[in-house]
Amino acid sequence: MEHDNTNTPHPAEGTCSCEHPENDQQYTGLQVNAGIEQPPIVNPYLKRRRRPQLTVSDYVEGIRKGNTAVLGQAVTLVESLNPEHQMVAQEVIEKCLPFTGSSQRIGITGVPGAGKSTSIDVFGIHVLNRGGKLAVLAIDLSSERSKGSILGDKTRMEKLAVHPRAFIRPSPSAGSLGGVARKTRETIVLCEAAGYDNIFVETVGVGQSEIAVHSMVDFFLLIQLAGTGDELQGIKRGIMEMADGIVINKADGDNIERANLAASQFRNALHLFPLPPSGWSPEVTTYSGYYELNIEGVWDMIDRYFAHVRANGYFDERRRQQEKYWMQETINEQLKARFYSNAGVQRMLELKQQMVLDNRLSSFVAAHDVLNFYYENCMNN
């Protein structure tokens, strides 16, 4: 086939200096040519090949068969802020509920650097060697700020990440503590329906998130370090009160003695607390996640706890109380969302807040005014 070039000017006769700037007399050699247009990073044709939408029963069936791809998609649906996704997610959760409740849920907390990921990797393999499946979830409020979850990250748990019976999911990233925690709570439901009989929920022991984790697990493990000065100063009393077990990590090399000392300090401190409703006195032990020392000791403690609370009925009682807590939390969350998303309330809030700031109205009266506005104008829509 002959090429038609009748309309194409020959470079030699070219007058168009914009196309070949070097031909321009003004050209200094320091100019930068305009580059060529780059193709889009995402191939536009891929858009047409979207993953087919799954129905509620596809999700439930996939989850029940233990299909991790479907489970992952269902968790994404739970985490989605899209109301349509939320509706499907809630239906999937409801259909999964009858297949849940049989797992052991363990919360794991500790300050950054305490060795949570190293330990979870080792604890996880220990648990999996006994059989069953393990899901590792996380509640990480810092993720919203850092735009990425630092907990439950696969790269931090090398052995579990490639284990066929482990499912690792980082923290949901958007929303308030209540919202993030609820999504994790719902993810537990999906994981249990998929046959995960061991659930770890990881959190950073520096804030409010422990309370949320405590309200969704059967056993709460606090990882501590020795030799960081005054051992008991660094953590809040509230976190210690919630712990069912305290483990001192990095008890290896010349740190063993300090770890033992820290353990006895924690034991003494725990003696001052009243016996918790479980009837189980929280225990303290040392171990090394990195060198895999006394992992059996840690797990022996956890096994004894479960035997104790299953025998005295506290296991079921704690779960019942947690259900009540989540019901109240859901009501609180939905009421707040409805209140704050109302345009009239938003205008009223702004107005009254300014009056409070200007010292023209007391905070108490201002709050009542806004609430009354809501009761009178918005309750029925």
Ligand code: GDP
């Ligand atoms: P996280 O921030 O709580 O998840 O802590 P990491 O698991 O990332 O551990 C923090 C650092 O402590 C890493 O450099 C680990 O290698 C180290 N580490 C974790 N466990 C141990 C341990 O048992 N012994 C020693 N010596 N170092 C450890």
